[in-house]
Amino acid sequence: MSSGNVEETHSEAASHGAEAASHGASLTPGEYIQHHITNWTFGEGFWAINLDTMIMSIFCGVVILLFGRYIKNRVTEGVPQGSQNFMEMVVEFVNKNVDDNYPGHNPIVAPIAITVFLWIFLMNFFDIIPVDLIPGAMEAMGADNYRAVATADLNVPMGMALVIFILTMYYSFKTKGGEFAMEFVTHPFGKWLAPINIIMKAVEELAKPLSLGLRLFGNLFAGELIYLLIAALIPWWLHWLGGLPWTIFHVLVIVLQAFIFMVLSIVYLAMAVSSDH
Known part of the structure; x- marks a missing residue:
């Protein structure tokens, strides 16, 4: 390669680096926010896959599995310490919620509850990691856009809610059989208003997964948006002043939303097997 070509290549690289460094600063607040709430997508239309959502959700699942294996291999008798103590507290907390809300015994309810709680x-x-840290690193590696908060993508909360909905339908028919089918015809106005009953019962059942998924999505999307507004509208050297109070509050939201999703999942499964519902 000639010296002229080398100089040209170095000049192009320097120009590209300067452009990347100034990219965030050159965007208007609206463009900055739009950029950060746009997913890194493969494909188009109905079959499009949000790659960033898939990566983050699978990564979190793998972390939970590895952490569980780590705890399992280091379980000791006596007074638990460190990570074992934390995990035992989580398991006892989840088991207590299952015992308080679910009648009888079902071997899959507690595992579902603890999986939902830890994964969410x-x-x-x-959502409390600086908004440009992970997206910036991934975009430097070739991602067009990157969203680090999987639960701020509607597909994840609604996908999890759909699984809970399918399980509730399965256990409703398994436990109640024809009685559950008759609820669609006779509840709440009796058999003479069956068409209205069917519509109202269908709305009642569909409202469960919709509210379950939309509640989680709405809270996490709103939290993400507030962080983006702070980053877009406040000078970088004042980000901590706006971000710290919101982070302290948002930590509670993060835990609370995981807890609410878990408890409602248990309650919906309990309603599916309860004969007095």
């Missing part, structure tokens, strides 16, 4: 909590946790 970890995905939510990325």
